Amino acid sequence: MARPKIALIGGGQIGGVLAQLCALRELGDIVLFDIVEGMPQGKTLDIAEASPVDGFDVNVTGTNDYKDIAGANIVIVTAGLPRKPGMSRDDLIGVNTKIMTSVAEGIRDNAPEAFVIVISNPLDAMVTLCRKVTGFPAARVMGQAGVLDSARFQSFIAWELGVSIRDVNAMTLGGHGDTMVPLVRYASVNGIPVMELLEQKYGSAEKANEVMTAMVERTKAAGGEVVKLLGNGSAFYSPASSAVAMAESILKDQKRVLPTCALLNGEFGVDGFYVGVPCVLGAGGIEKIIEFKLDETEQALMDNSVAAVKELVGSMNL
Numbered sequence: 172m173a174r175p176k177i178a179l180i181g182g183g184q185i186g187g188v189l190a191q192l193c194a195l196r197e198l199g200d201i202v203l204f205d206i207v208e209g210m211p212q213g214k215t216l217d218i219a220e221a222s223p224v225d226g227f228d229v230n231v232t233g234t235n236d237y238k239d240i241a242g243a244n245i246v247i248v249t250a251g252l253p254r255k256p257g258m259s260r261d262d263l264i265g266v267n268t269k270i271m272t273s274v275a276e277g278i279r280d281n282a283p284e285a286f287v288i289v290i291s292n293p294l295d296a297m298v299t300l301c302r303k304v305t306g307f308p309a310a311r312v313m314g315q316a317g318v319l320d321s322a323r324f325q326s327f328i329a330w331e332l333g334v335s336i337r338d339v340n341a342m343t344l345g346g347h348g349d350t351m352v353p354l355v356r357y358a359s360v361n362g363i364p365v366m367e368l369l370e371q372k373y374g375s376a377e378k379a380n381e382v383m384t385a386m387v388e389r390t391k392a393a394g395g396e397v398v399k400l401l402g403n404g405s406a407f408y409s410p411a412s413s414a415v416a417m418a419e420s421i422l423k424d425q426k427r428v429l430p431t432c433a434l435l436n437g438e439f440g441v442d443g444f445y446v447g448v449p450c451v452l453g454a455g456g457i458e459k460i461i462e463f464k465l466d467e468t469e470q471a472l473m474d475n476s477v478a479a480v481k482e483l484v485g486s487m488n489l
């Protein structure tokens with residue numbers, strides 16, 4: 172039985188980490204594509220030469236020719252420019268729209284059966300464009316942002332409470348931008364509400380709310396925090412890990428419930444737009460969108476985030 176084939180479009184900071192992570196986890200044979208001559212070939216040769224040390228038996232190759240992605244089961248797209256300090260994700264829409272259009276055409280023409288996970292920013296707009304240009308079914312075109320944003324939220328909670336990240340469960344909804352919605356009410360440590368644990372730790376609901384608000388704001392600004400510290404480029408380890416979790420759930424039919432930028436069809440009151448929501452990811456791609464009750468405050472925050480996505484997508488005049 173042939174190994175799955177994973178095509179990575181964009182061999183930059185995130186693309187290189189994606190290639191290494193997919194190889195280390197033996198998710199399938201990996202083809203790294205980029206327009207820069209030699210770079211994907213060099214990165215993959217370097218990763219492949221570590222295989223005797225790391226012990227993975229998959230092929231890792233680089234290419235500048237879309238024909239080499241033929242037969243890919245999964246395509247992960249990072250092609251596009253990252254932010255510089257002071258830039259918003261939305262500032263990238265002009266240049267990355269042109270790039271994503273050419274990438275989506277390449278995927279459509281060479282890997283017509285693939286599941287596509289888009290990472291490129293501005294994420295909600297880029298995944299919308301990718302689906303439009305490929306014409307693939309919505310279940311096969313999704314965006315990665317919520318796994319990363321939720322991981323950041325979970326990290327801050329674990330560090331604040333001094334507990335293992337393994338036992339923290341928290342999720343964000345909505346767009347991949349400043350309007351994202353970290354869901355405080357559903358954040359827990361093994362089912363124990365985080366707010367209850369914060370109140371125990373600080374002895375007052377007021378202080379607990381203050382600490383949680385700071386974590387929510389840090390989650391929303393976490394991308395910019397890394398961009399500012401790096402000075403050149405944006406986060407790349409955590410986005411890569413996040414996309415690999417989604418790819419693995421599809422490739423191994425794990426049915427994981429992961430925050431996914433998915434095309435909504437009435438869920439959460441949204442129709443025809445890509446927004447981050449919990450989805451069951453399995454062999455069918457997005458197999459189910461999980462809807463659940465939001466209270467008034469949460470619904471208002473979600474509506475606000477959806478409005479920002481609609482405005483951003485509207486600016487592309489698709």
Ligand code: TXD
Nearest residue numbers: 181182183184185249250251252253254290291292315410
């Ligand atoms: O979680 C998330 N969704 C976000 C996504 C988290 C962090 C970064 N996010 C975005 O991912 C970021 O704002 C960028 O839009 C993408 C890729 O970020 P990365 O840090 O990997 O950018 P690089 O290192 O500049 O790599 C981009 C590569 C680079 O090698 C270019 O040569 C290539 O994209 N590129 C292309 N590849 C294929 N086809 C075309 N046309 C093309 N143009 C550039």
